[in-house]
Amino acid sequence: MTTLIAIIGLGVLCLIFEIFDFRKAIIPITIIGLLAILGLTVSEFNSPASYYNNMLIVNRFSVSFSSLFIVLTLFLVALSHNFYENHQSKLSDYVAIKIFLLSGAVAMVTFGNLAMFFLGIEVLSISLYVLAASSRMNIKSNEAGMKYFLMGSFASGIILFGICLIYGAMGSFDIVEISEMSQSAELPIWFPIGIVLVTIGMLFKIAAVPFHFWAPDVYEGSPTLTTALMSTLAKVVAIATLYKLLTALHADVNYSFQIVVVVISIASMTVGNIMALRQTNVKRMLAFSGISHAGFMLMTLLSLSTSAGSLLYYTTAYSLAGIAAFSVIIYVCKNRDNEDIVNFHGLGKTNPLLAAILTASLLSMAGIPIFAGFFAKLVLFSQTIQAGYLVVVIFAVINSIISVGYYFKLILAMYTKEPNEERKGKPFLIYAVALIAIVLNIVLGMFPSLVLDLLA
Amino acid sequence: MNVSLILIILLVGAFATYLAGDKLASKVALFFGLAALGCSIVLLNHFNLGENISYISQWITLPKVSFALKADGLSIAMLLLTTALTSIIIFSSFGNDYKNSKAFYALILFMSFAMVGTFLASDGLLYYIFWELSLIPIYFIALIWGNGDAEERKKAVVKFFIYTLAGSLFMLIAFVYLYQKAGSFLIEDLYKLNLTVAEQKWIFTAFFLAYAIKIPLIPFHTWQANVYQKAPTVGTMLLSGIMLKMGLYSVIRWQLPLTPLAAKDYMFIFIGIGIAGVIYGSIVALRQRDLKKLLAYSSLAHVGLIAAGTYTLTLDGFRGAVLQMIAHGFVVVGLFFAAEIIFRRYETRIITEMGGIRSQSPKFTSMFLILVLASVALPTTFNFIGEFTVLYSLSQINIWFAILGGTTIILGAYYMLKMFQHVMLGETNSKLFADVTFSEGLTMVLIIGVLFFFGMYPKPINDLITPSLVEILKVINRV
Numbered sequence: 004m005t006t007l008i009a010i011i012g013l014g015v016l017c018l019i020f021e022i023f024d025f026r027k028a029i030i031p032i033t034i035i036g037l038l039a040i041l042g043l044t045v046s047e048f049n050s051p052a053s054y055y056n057n058m059l060i061v062n063r064f065s066v067s068f069s070s071l072f073i074v075l076t077l078f079l080v081a082l083s084h085n086f087y088e089n090h091q092s093k094l095s096d097y098v099a100i101k102i103f104l105l106s107g108a109v110a111m112v113t114f115g116n117l118a119m120f121f122l123g124i125e126v127l128s129i130s131l132y133v134l135a136a137s138s139r140m141n142i143k144s145n146e147a148g149m150k151y152f153l154m155g156s157f158a159s160g161i162i163l164f165g166i167c168l169i170y171g172a173m174g175s176f177d178i179v180e181i182s183e184m185s186q187s188a189e190l191p192i193w194f195p196i197g198i199v200l201v202t203i204g205m206l207f208k209i210a211a212v213p214f215h216f217w218a219p220d221v222y223e224g225s226p227t228l229t230t231a232l233m234s235t236l237a238k239v240v241a242i243a244t245l246y247k248l249l250t251a252l253h254a255d256v257n258y259s260f261q262i263v264v265v266v267i268s269i270a271s272m273t274v275g276n277i278m279a280l281r282q283t284n285v286k287r288m289l290a291f292s293g294i295s296h297a298g299f300m301l302m303t304l305l306s307l308s309t310s311a312g313s314l315l316y317y318t319t320a321y322s323l324a325g326i327a328a329f330s331v332i333i334y335v336c337k338n339r340d341n342e343d344i345v346n347f348h349g350l351g352k353t354n355p356l357l358a359a360i361l362t363a364s365l366l367s368m369a370g371i372p373i374f375a376g377f378f379a380k381l382v383l384f385s386q387t388i389q390a391g392y393l394v395v396v397i398f399a400v401i402n403s404i405i406s407v408g409y410y411f412k413l414i415l416a417m418y419t420k421e422p423n424e425e426r427k428g429k430p431f432l433i434y435a436v437a438l439i440a441i442v443l444n445i446v447l448g449m450f451p452s453l454v455l456d457l458l459a
Numbered sequence: 460m461n462v463s464l465i466l467i468i469l470l471v472g473a474f475a476t477y478l479a480g481d482k483l484a485s486k487v488a489l490f491f492g493l494a495a496l497g498c499s500i501v502l503l504n505h506f507n508l509g510e511n512i513s514y515i516s517q518w519i520t521l522p523k524v525s526f527a528l529k530a531d532g533l534s535i536a537m538l539l540l541t542t543a544l545t546s547i548i549i550f551s552s553f554g555n556d557y558k559n560s561k562a563f564y565a566l567i568l569f570m571s572f573a574m575v576g577t578f579l580a581s582d583g584l585l586y587y588i589f590w591e592l593s594l595i596p597i598y599f600i601a602l603i604w605g606n607g608d609a610e611e612r613k614k615a616v617v618k619f620f621i622y623t624l625a626g627s628l629f630m631l632i633a634f635v636y637l638y639q640k641a642g643s644f645l646i647e648d649l650y651k652l653n654l655t656v657a658e659q660k661w662i663f664t665a666f667f668l669a670y671a672i673k674i675p676l677i678p679f680h681t682w683q684a685n686v687y688q689k690a691p692t693v694g695t696m697l698l699s700g701i702m703l704k705m706g707l708y709s710v711i712r713w714q715l716p717l718t719p720l721a722a723k724d725y726m727f728i729f730i731g732i733g734i735a736g737v738i739y740g741s742i743v744a745l746r747q748r749d750l751k752k753l754l755a756y757s758s759l760a761h762v763g764l765i766a767a768g769t770y771t772l773t774l775d776g777f778r779g780a781v782l783q784m785i786a787h788g789f790v791v792v793g794l795f796f797a798a799e800i801i802f803r804r805y806e807t808r809i810i811t812e813m814g815g816i817r818s819q820s821p822k823f824t825s826m827f828l829i830l831v832l833a834s835v836a837l838p839t840t841f842n843f844i845g846e847f848t849v850l851y852s853l854s855q856i857n858i859w860f861a862i863l864g865g866t867t868i869i870l871g872a873y874y875m876l877k878m879f880q881h882v883m884l885g886e887t888n889s890k891l892f893a894d895v896t897f898s899e900g901l902t903m904v905l906i907i908g909v910l911f912f913f914g915m916y917p918k919p920i921n922d923l924i925t926p927s928l929v930e931i932l933k934v935i936n937r938v
Contacts, residue, residue, distance in 0.1 A: 312521075351603075366595070371591060371594075371595065371624075372587070372588040372591040372592055373588060373592060377588075377591075378519075381522070381584070381631070381635070382522060384631070384632065384635050385522050385635045385638060385639070388632075388635055388636060388639055389639055393636075396632060396635075397632065400628045400629065400631070400632055403628060404621060404624060404625040404628060407620065407621055407624055408617075408621065411617055411620065411621075415602070415613055415617065418599070418602060418603055419602060419603075419609050419612075419613055450519075451519050452518075452519050452520050452521070455519070455520075455521055456520055456521065459520075459521055
């Protein structure tokens with residue numbers, strides 16, 4: 004609760020700085036502010052509470068995911084300094100939008116009422132539409148923003164329709180009341196239809212097959228920092244919210260629902276991976292890789308009551324690796340007109356540290372031991388086998404093998420090709436973000452209990 | 460003494476080597492390699508005094524994973540093999556100049572760390588992590604410091620990586636499944652499971668995929684020859700000398716005791732696969748023009764026989780397999796090193812471009828001849844004992860297995876001696892062959908010394924490994 008107010012306060016502060024022309028102070032102040040908010044959020048971990056007639060419910064789930072979102076935003080804001088170097092006059096807008104986006108994200112995992120849930124989605128989505136189109140002079144960015152807006156608002160409409168049907172069935176927006184009533188034997192047909200519509204809307208935001216068609220184009224067209232945001236923060240927010248929503252609605256008791264999750268999960272992994280194999284643009288490749296990771300994350304929906312911890316761990320591992328990878332991409336592709344794999348040739352020779360970081364983050368995504376990505380997959384597999392879905396796990400393993408193919412394409416390009424040109428400058432913040440993110444990833448790999456036990 | 464000390468030495472050694480800079484890297488690496496060897500000898504002494512060498516601490520609460528290491532005779536034998544060969548391999552590469560050598564030697568030590576961990580781990584997941592971890596350094600060693608055309612090398616190395624990773628992921632599923640049954644990854648708890656035959660067959664197959672690719676057995680061997688040829692000699696030595704032993708060791712330690720019923724049902728099939736590897740490897744070796752490829756295929760033949768020995772499920776089969784694993788480890792490292800010595804002088808690995816070395820360097824020729832004879836299991840060499848024991852155990856199962864497996868000696872003698880003839884004898888080559896340097900000679904003499912010593916006096920190793928093999932056989936025969 005206080006978290007949400009503080010975040011919005013910070014966003015407004017950013018805009019005020021613009022008015023008084025304190026642009027240089029924006030990023031340091033925002034980073035300090037976010038660190039303070041992180042502390043504030045963590046302090047609420049052991050004190051669950053609800054506010055405003057259950058509009059917001061703070062519990063361990065919401066606190067731990069909110070903290071993850073704040074950490075990710077911290078990284079993204081730190082990267083902004085270098086990324087928007089040439090757009091100093093609009094810096095406060097870009098940062099403020101990210102902060103408001105964070106408030107939407109926090110609202111989405113803290114909601115206790117479907118109205119709040121929808122509000123959160125809209126705040127998040129609208130910020131994303133703006134960020135996607137934020138490179139005004141670039142036609143691709145405009146295209147990405149337009150595409151994302153059209154498809155996204157359509158999905159929002161479907162979610163809203165689903166919420167209406169749930170209200171029609173239950174006569175309430177309150178998640179606790181709905182949860183209690185949903186366990187009764189006789190439910191109106193509107194209720195499951197409502198769940199399906201909301202799920203479809205959320206699957207769109209997650210970019211799961213078959214609702215994934217927007218992702219590659221939007222990822223490729225958007226400014227790289229926005230792509231980083233979409234593929235880490237936005238995806239994690241969406242899957243966490245979907246998880247929370249479905250847990251509250253007791254969706255997993257329904258057998259046909261489980262079948263649908265199995266099919267979507269397998270389809271996302273497979274389609275994402277096979278498409279990624281053919282990409283030469285690194286952002287597109289990571290978009291497809293993100294689709295396949297969405298398939299992995301959806302596996303948690305098969306054992307809703309026990310898998311909160313593993314979802315948190317998987318999303319943390321995935322997004323930390325994503326942040327590290329994207330910081331290297333931002334560094335390498337700065338002032339280039341595309342993000343083709345050619346740009347990465349010989350990075351292992353010209354810049355061994357960043358090449359090692361990118362390698363480590365790709366290995367983590369591929370699920371090689373000692374990186375957090377491995378334990379994330381292990382825990383997920385273990386839980387899914389326990390829930391009785393060995394088939395999904397076998398598909399997941401085959402997909403992990405396929406994914407090595409394209410992750411290694413990038414690693415090979417860095418280490419075996421001759422460098423094409425030297426890059427000047429060593430931007431401190433990019434190095435710091437990449438290094439901290441990957442170190443956190445490895446630490447979580449060595450001590451998975453740190454995160455796994457939070458929601459146990 | 461804490462058994463994890465040896466892992467710490469190797470890991471710290473890897474970092475220290477990287478920090479030491481390009482000039483000092485090789486010496487620092489050798490220092491830590493020798494320290495690890497010393498440490499494992501101390502460990503051996505403690506073990507011989509009857510101490511229980513193990514270390515366990517809780518690592519992850521859910522799923523329940525422990526950092527559990529345990530050394531029995533078998534593990535210590537493999538530990539000694541790994542640390543001794545790592546030191547020899549590092550020493551043998553002193554004659555080469557590698558670009559960015561700090562990273563190169565750090566990766567060698569890191570790989571040694573992972574392999575030692577694999578041999579010591581007594582928790583399934585910890586074992587799996589070390590198993591996978593050993594793949595990353597060899598991937599980069601082969602990729603960055605390898606030889607030949609970069610594109611072809613890339614293809615070969617990536618194929619190797621994806622193959623081995625694919626195999627081991629199936630092993631991971633098997634482990635996760637076993638964990639669901641037992642509630643723990645500890646090897647003692649897994650040994651106690653009573654699985655149905657159908658379950659065992661699935662798990663056996665999953666393990667088999669991982670091990671057959673790593674060892675490699677036919678038909679999963681297609682990555683091997685190309686990677687051996689393209690990798691730098693150090694990488695080839697690590698792969699053939701130690702890494703493939705991880706697969707054979709794991710068959711004895713994990714696969715057979717966990718799935719004894721399936722192993723008994725499938726026994727003939729898998730002995731057959733091993734022996735098919737012997738014959739196939741020997742015949743293909745006959746036709747090779749590249750010295751490293753020839754050695755790769757001969758290695759395929761030898762490990763086929765070792766694998767056949769393990770799948771007999773008899774004490775003799777196990778003992779012969781372990782002895783032969785150690786013997787093969789030394790001899791194959793020696794042979795690849797000899798190929799490297801020739802390459803340093805002739806800049807070629809094509810057999811027909813060599814010749815006439817004998818008249819220029821009789822010392823090198825005699826050392827090479829001893830290694831060749833050891834590899835074809837001449838009596839008084841260590842390999843003879845290993846190979847003979849394995850063949851004996853095969854004859855207990857079915858005399859035909861022993862006869863077919865015995866072709867390894869006949870065909871082996873044929874292709875190895877033919878190779879020797881082309882490489883060493885014949886007309887004097889126009890190019891000059893400088894005599895072996897002191898360090899090259901020392902490496903060869905060390906390897907030959909080990910082969911002869913244990914060839915004539917195998918009792919220490921026999922006494923070391925037999926009790927633990929008997930224990931494992933007890934677990935296998937519990938039902």
